[in-house]
């Protein structure tokens with residue numbers, strides 16, 4: 001667990017740094033805004049703690065620049081004043097949380113833990129089956145890196161199948177799970193699977209959606225037989 005702390009007041013910096021290290025984190029520190037931004041870009045951090053008032057570039061600008069570069073590392077801002085304007089500004093620039101100074105160190109630690117935990121949960125919410133990726137938080141789907149646009153129902157159906165790769169879902173199970181039994185037409189499932197196939201499998205050599213004759217449907221990763229697995233993505237930190 002590596003944390004970057006950008007803070008120009010030596011007393012505060014060493015206090016936070018020592019506390020974080022005592023808690024088992026490894027900490028890099030910068031005192032200058034420009035250097036802090038560069039270190040944030042170059043390093044692979046689990047969290048960045050940013051002071052607002054810094055020499056050469058302020059914390060808001062660092063935060064904004066990282067977000068413009070699609071860097072999604074959790075950012076905790078240390079703000080001098082707790083005003084509504086500051087908070088709104090913080091959220092606008094893409095900070096995840098902020099801590100008004102002076103602060104209680106235990107509260108800072110609690111926020112650090114919460115941000116890292118939230119980030120882990122967020123990252124573990126990408127389902128992968130072969131080259132199919134489902135971002136379950138954003139409800140976005142990609143295959144071989146290309147976005148696939150699905151209707152609400154199509155997404156729910158794909159999710160039901162992909163959440164248990166290799167498992168066979170009967171039409172009844174799908175009807176119950178995706179349509180909540182509200183639709184009595186048993187052909188609906190078949191029609192939706194057909195539409196999903198067009199969007200997910202058409203144009204790809206490997207067909208992920210399998211029909212199990214007389215039983216139902218399944219998503220199977222190639223070469224995995226019926227032992228497909230869900231991989232938790234831990235690589236999209238930035």
Ligand code: CA
Pocket residue numbers: 007008009051052053054
């Ligand atoms: Ca400062």
